[in-house]
Amino acid sequence: MPAAPRRRPVPRFPVAAVVFAVAAALTACGNSDPLAGSGHCDADPSRLTVGSANFPESETVADVYAEALRANGFTVDTKPGIGSREAYVPALRQCSVSVLPDYTGNLLRYLDPKATVSAEPEIERALAGALGPDLAVATPAPGQDSDAVVVTRATADRWHLQSIADLAAHSGEVKFAGMAEFQERPDGLPGLKETYHLTISPGAFVPIADGGGPATVRALTSGQVDAADIFTTSPALAANDLVVLADPLHNFSAQNVVPLFNARKKSDRATAVLNAVSAQLTTDQLLALNEAVSGASKTEPAAAAKAWTAAHHLDQPIG
Incomplete structure (x- = not known):
């Protein structure tokens, strides 16, 4: 995943001014907080909140998840643009979000900073041991953003x-x-x-x-x-x-797109739906989605996701 841009130095302001500005900003933002609301951490496995990180590819894939889940009878809310992994992993653990797309290699290194494996099978095995009791994954897609x-x-x-x-x-x-x-x-x-x-x-x-x-x-x-x-x-x-250029010795870690769940919200049915999505989400298909959203047409992520799921027959119940 792309590295975050460097931040400019933050100007210094008197403390009172900062407190006033923050309070005013919170009041003005209202419900703009992507984590506003309680999410769906109830016992109903058919109610899910699909989140995303704050860049177009993540938002688009999250919308694909939401479209496919709705087509299979799930009641789905979306919370796009949550932020970085430091923001959305705690949100998942707290059940403000039920599921979102992540990337295997970077997720592993976030959960286990000492991890050194870089090839797909080794990352998948190590990730299974690093998730802990609060998180779970479905099957990674063949598509990578590395x-x-x-x-x-x-x-x-x-x-x-x-x-x-x-x-x-x-x-x-x-x-x-x-x-x-x-x-x-x-x-x-x-x-x-x-x-x-x-x-x-x-x-x-x-x-x-x-x-x-x-x-x-x-x-x-x-x-x-x-x-x-x-x-x-x-x-x-x-x-x-x-x-x-091919990287046969795996200098760069595999970064397969993977559905990351709050463990309490992972059901067999939701897993089957998102596995069906992942099976068709190749790197070429990620490129096509990114071209639709970030290319000349500037399609909104939700619209691009709707078109993609229809084209891949994921807008209807799976078997």
Whole structure:
């Protein structure tokens, strides 16, 4: 998942002014709090509250969950845009939310900061042991939103690139773009060096603080850099005919989309419905949903989800 943008320094204000401003803001916001209300932590397994993190892909997948669950007789409320994992995991534990989409690798590292596994099967096994009594998951989707080393088609053809290992032979020539933190992250430049012997010197790294977004893509397509850290479900990949280099040694953790439940709200029927969704939620399908929401058409997440569930026959009861 994309890293959070850096925050600007917070200006200092007198304490009284801050208290007044906070009180006024809370009054003005009213019900804008995505966690307003009690959720549905009653004994009725057919009443669910579907939440999401605060970025478009999470909101869209949450709306897909909601559409499929409603089609199967569930009474569903939605609470989009809750925030980061630090906000929505406690909300799940407290049952303000019943279920939401998460990502296996990052969820594991949140629950167990000492976890070091990165391949799909190992992450799934470790995650099962890290959830504790309050959380539960359904079957992860094959679709992932993970970091990737990306090059242009011209660069891939010129250097005969298929995997990150192929790029290592050109270490002395490669200029690389990514978030500034990528220089220090274990799966960033240090991981690429250790895993693939791809060595990027400090002078050949171009820090761009948009999490693999438009500025990073422009740096790549304009030739300012030769490779970049871009996420696998970015619509810019297809739009610019960019090439994702294979990561056979799993430098980057698998990030399969997974339904994350409050354990008390996970029923066999809800699990079956969301497993049916996950079975069709490939990386290509995540790309298609992101293109609908973040591409030229700027479709609202709920509308994109409704169209997707209909196209995949998930707007009707499953078997």
